[in-house]
Amino acid sequence: MKSNEPTLSRRSFLSTTWKLTLGLSGLLGLGGLLQYLGYQSEPASPTQFKLGDAANYPPGSRIIVPDAQAIIQNSSQGFQALSLVCPHLGCLVEPDKEGFTCPCHGSKYDPNGVYRSGPAKQSLPELRLEETTDGKLILHTD
Amino acid sequence: MRPSFFHHLHPPTIPAAQSRFRYTLGAGGLSVYLACVLLITGILEMFFYVPTPERAGASIQMITFLVPYGAVVRNMHFWAAQFLIITACIHLIRVVFTGAYAPPRQFNYLLGLALLVITLFLDFTGYILRWDESIHWALVAGTNLVKSIPYVGTGLYGFLVGGGKLSASTLTRFYAWHIFGLVLAMVVFLTWHLFRVRRDGGIAVPPVELRQDLTRITRFELVRREVLAIILATVVLLLVSIFIPAPLSAPMKQNTSVVADPRAPWFFLWVQQMLKIGNPFFFGVLVPIGVLTLLALIPYLFPKPIPAETGKWFPKSNRMAQIIVASIGLFIILLTILAMMPTQ
Numbered sequence: 001m002k003s004n005e006p007t008l009s010r011r012s013f014l015s016t017t018w019k020l021t022l023g024l025s026g027l028l029g030l031g032g033l034l035q036y037l038g039y040q041s042e043p044a045s046p047t048q049f050k051l052g053d054a055a056n057y058p059p060g061s062r063i064i065v066p067d068a069q070a071i072i073q074n075s076s077q078g079f080q081a082l083s084l085v086c087p088h089l090g091c092l093v094e095p096d097k098e099g100f101t102c103p104c105h106g107s108k109y110d111p112n113g114v115y116r117s118g119p120a121k122q123s124l125p126e127l128r129l130e131e132t133t134d135g136k137l138i139l140h141t142d
Numbered sequence: 143m144r145p146s147f148f149h150h151l152h153p154p155t156i157p158a159a160q161s162r163f164r165y166t167l168g169a170g171g172l173s174v175y176l177a178c179v180l181l182i183t184g185i186l187e188m189f190f191y192v193p194t195p196e197r198a199g200a201s202i203q204m205i206t207f208l209v210p211y212g213a214v215v216r217n218m219h220f221w222a223a224q225f226l227i228i229t230a231c232i233h234l235i236r237v238v239f240t241g242a243y244a245p246p247r248q249f250n251y252l253l254g255l256a257l258l259v260i261t262l263f264l265d266f267t268g269y270i271l272r273w274d275e276s277i278h279w280a281l282v283a284g285t286n287l288v289k290s291i292p293y294v295g296t297g298l299y300g301f302l303v304g305g306g307k308l309s310a311s312t313l314t315r316f317y318a319w320h321i322f323g324l325v326l327a328m329v330v331f332l333t334w335h336l337f338r339v340r341r342d343g344g345i346a347v348p349p350v351e352l353r354q355d356l357t358r359i360t361r362f363e364l365v366r367r368e369v370l371a372i373i374l375a376t377v378v379l380l381l382v383s384i385f386i387p388a389p390l391s392a393p394m395k396q397n398t399s400v401v402a403d404p405r406a407p408w409f410f411l412w413v414q415q416m417l418k419i420g421n422p423f424f425f426g427v428l429v430p431i432g433v434l435t436l437l438a439l440i441p442y443l444f445p446k447p448i449p450a451e452t453g454k455w456f457p458k459s460n461r462m463a464q465i466i467v468a469s470i471g472l473f474i475i476l477l478t479i480l481a482m483m484p485t486q
Contacts, residue, residue, distance in 0.1 A: 103404035
């Protein structure tokens, strides 16, 4: 063997190539598997909800929109749309006299959805409410 | 006669101490028996259960109220699954409190812990298959816990529930895991666990030169005791299954917050109680994994009990391991009791 030749023997070359091919195939297979399992077979949830006439939500009312998992409140400050999904672990909070309480881990919020106590540490997310020119309400949950 | 797996597990004679009830509590054997009951009753349920949101509840009601002996089959499956968690935990505690996890059995101890985790996952997926109102928040909170894991959480969540939100795909996936993926893992690990028992020298007892009691029992005596235990366990399981029905509520409706039972299944109540404190990832993922890691490290952290004390209750040379497992047990029981107390 000449001294300036690289010292990679045929055996170790083949062995390295074999391992690299095997590793690469494994990675490709794993990537495919992840894509396969990650496919979303159900359509995504809608993010817009037509709520009808604003007049259906009179001042002082608190009306739950079950499909949107949200509540529409009409107070002296105008309309407020709150998500009812607890920011802690996603259970739906329940309205009560003092505001909202999460049944799962006991987080509490005031009537405006502001965090009061419990593990959530955040307020209920406020959602965008659009009022069209003809007086209809559209709720955006995205 | 050609030796079989049965002969591997039942040598011609074994030390009498290895099969004494007051030593083993029969917990490992009972767990194997309950796993067999679960396999058989589970196969029977598969003939009727339909894993779709629309029909899951109705098909369970059909098994329960219309199919002859269906209620007994379903109740036996339910109760055997609950008892299995208890017998497996008793088995774990027995193994630690008798120092039986020490080398050469440390690997089989890990296999046993893996079986406990598989059992808990099987219990949880089986619980979700009811797809009724009472499981809704457990499903929401449980899957959102996975989402709370940094970096990989969202991907793992999609893999678990089959999409970006809970849907019919979620039921399909939980069904696939429950009846195939987890059961396959259970069969492999359980067979391996049993095989290792004999490989590691049978149930732990002191080496022969230090043994005070040299009596041995035959294979026939061992089988006689096993049959007796199986008959007793079957009678208890049947009685419970006949008189206490497994729970079932109205089918789950999407987006409701009105009627759902916010309680986790009883074996995860301790996690739910910790989640009332705060950060989901820390209390719901890291702490349970920490508890499991601590249990797994026991054979590696603490000295091997002295040979004369191997396989005896509460070896003095191994107090630390006993204290740690007892503390974990008390911690879990205390949290469970707190969670069961009515709020406000």
